Amino acid sequence: MGLLNFEWIGGQRRAAGTLPLLKVENLSVRLGQRLVLDDVSLDIYVGEQVRITGPNGAGKSTLLNAIMGVVPTTTGRIIFKGEDIGALATHERARLGIRYMRQRDNVLPSLSVRENLALALGKDGYERFQEKFSDWAKDILPQTPAGMLSGGQKQKLAWGMTVLQEPIILLCDEASAGSSEQLLCSTNQSACFVEHN
Secondary structure, eight states, rough: OOOOOOTTTTTTOOOOOOOSEEEEEEEEEETTTEEEEEEEEEOOOTTOOEEEEOTTSSHHHHHHHHHHHHSSSSEEEEEEEEOTTTTSSHHHHTTTTTTEOOSSSSOTTSSHHHHHHHHHHHTTHHHHHHSSSEEETTTOOSSBBBBGHHHHHHHHHHHHHHHHOOOSSSHHHHHHTOOOOHTTTOOOSSSEEEEEO
16 A cells, blocks of 8 residues: 555664664555555664554554454554564453553543552652653652543553553554653663554
């Protein structure tokens, strides 16, 4: 289909003889009768940050959902650290170190900020968030219901919940929504895969 474009932020980092951290190989996804992704291939190596662009409906979010196991693939393979993960459930992929920060609905609105962070990180979640993101924590108070946060604050909370789990690879859907994209991609993740219109 050729509608997706991949841009390496800061260039490619591919040492001779190394294997890709994530390999998407001839991936196709059909949702109902519609072919959303057709024969997509991509290699991401440790230390690389990739931005995916394309028009609305090109399959940007579908690609991330397929990598995470949220939607089934029609053909192709997804290989993570040399292992074909196509048969693994979403939670099993998360256990391997793949994290996915969705564009919306990424916090539990009925729970407080502290409770959201505790679910993701354990009892000291808010303290870890406060230490790592002290500027954000000034406006994102522990007892505030997450549903009462602004859109940008929800994104920052979700970002903290995701990054502090120290993923091996981070998939971000519209990472810049409510936050600075430069900040989002400047963490020391093994790889960062950012979807952005």
